[in-house]
Amino acid sequence: MEKHTVDPWAWGKNTNSVQAVEVKNVTGTLYCSGQVALDANGIPSEADMRSQLLQTIANLEHLISESGYDCKNIVRLNVYTTSTQEFFMTCLDVYVPFLQKHSIQQATTLLEVKGLFAALTVELEATVVK
Amino acid sequence: MEKHTVDPWAWGKNTNSVQAVEVKNVTGTLYCSGQVALDANGIPSEADMRSQLLQTIANLEHLISESGYDCKNIVRLNVYTTSTQEFFMTCLDVYVPFLQKHSIQQATTLLEVKGLFAALTVELEATVVK
Amino acid sequence: MEKHTVDPWAWGKNTNSVQAVEVKNVTGTLYCSGQVALDANGIPSEADMRSQLLQTIANLEHLISESGYDCKNIVRLNVYTTSTQEFFMTCLDVYVPFLQKHSIQQATTLLEVKGLFAALTVELEATVVK
Numbered sequence A, B, C: 001m002e003k004h005t006v007d008p009w010a011w012g013k014n015t016n017s018v019q020a021v022e023v024k025n026v027t028g029t030l031y032c033s034g035q036v037a038l039d040a041n042g043i044p045s046e047a048d049m050r051s052q053l054l055q056t057i058a059n060l061e062h063l064i065s066e067s068g069y070d071c072k073n074i075v076r077l078n079v080y081t082t083s084t085q086e087f088f089m090t091c092l093d094v095y096v097p098f099l100q101k102h103s104i105q106q107a108t109t110l111l112e113v114k115g116l117f118a119a120l121t122v123e124l125e126a127t128v129v130k
Helices: A010-014 A049-066 A084-090 A092-101 B010-014 B049-066 B084-090 B092-101 C010-014 C049-066 C084-090 C092-101
Strands: A002-006 A020-024 A029-032 A074-081 A110-112 A122-129 B002-006 B020-024 B029-032 B074-081 B110-112 B122-129 C002-006 C020-024 C029-032 C074-081 C110-112 C122-129
Touching: A020 A074, A029 A049, A049 A084, A049 A092, A049 A122, A074 A084, A084 A092, A084 A110, B020 B074, B029 B049, B049 B084, B049 B092, B049 B122, B074 B084, B084 B092, B084 B110, C020 C074, C029 C049, C049 C084, C049 C092, C049 C122, C074 C084, C084 C092, C084 C110
Parallel strands: A074 A110, B074 B110, C074 C110
Antiparallel strands: A002 A020, A020 C029, A029 A122, A029 B020, A074 A122, B002 B020, B029 B122, B029 C020, B074 B122, C002 C020, C029 C122, C074 C122
């Protein structure tokens, strides 16, 4: 698979995504369900958003790895949160290192939604290629 | 097309989705607009969510069939609703049989949104492959 | 790439989308981050939704063009807005000519969300093929 990122504006360097990702000669596509902070028994977290994001990222990493894919090849990673303010105030020191650790360069849309399942406050929806 | 599902956690068996779907050797991809409870004249329903979901599913089945695709091969099915509580309380006896009838094993993200068009309360957005 | 649109219902002619888009023999896929009304310095607009949509569309056109793709080949274009009412009341005379100018026939889901980044009120998320 060939991957090519596009960032036409200088301000793109200050974001945690690229404006577009092109892929060619894809041999497999992995569509992931939105991952949230469920523990090993499937119980949804009631912790603060930052703690939930730590669990969510661990779950997403495990899912992608178990599927035989690499986080580096996430092409679309959408973030759904019940509070964008809380996400930007409390979660970037968790979210950014996750992207850097895997050298993820992905398209992202971030939406503030009315609610997620139970007391969940943040969800990550990934599409990955190989 | 080859399709492979991934469910790394035991609790996955109790959900109405799989955690990830991998597809390879895809020969066609069908991107569907979000389907809602519009009648044959395009009039949006004002009925309760459960009734709307019945119409929405009928519309989605018709759309996929007319497109020459099979519901069984839905890879991503997102659910957008104005009330997750109402969805889980009143709609599962409609939603689950739809998945079972077609043996659909799909990635899903469920979001509670502020609103949909007119008085609509539930929407299904599908991506299908062959 | 071959593209084929499906509109099983007569009312489909009155919408600004098609109900489904099928693509085959795709040689490249472009996943775009949600585009919003940022200016050349990355500053988010505080203007009204209609003005924001004009900037958003200009940004999306630039992004797709810089990526070597054609707006005509957008297969999925999702619209996220903080007010569907305001979108339909004030934005159609901007949105529809954009679709017509490029002969875009795309699948669309429109969601009213609780919020977007800063004071942004409308966002366009595109997937394009070649």
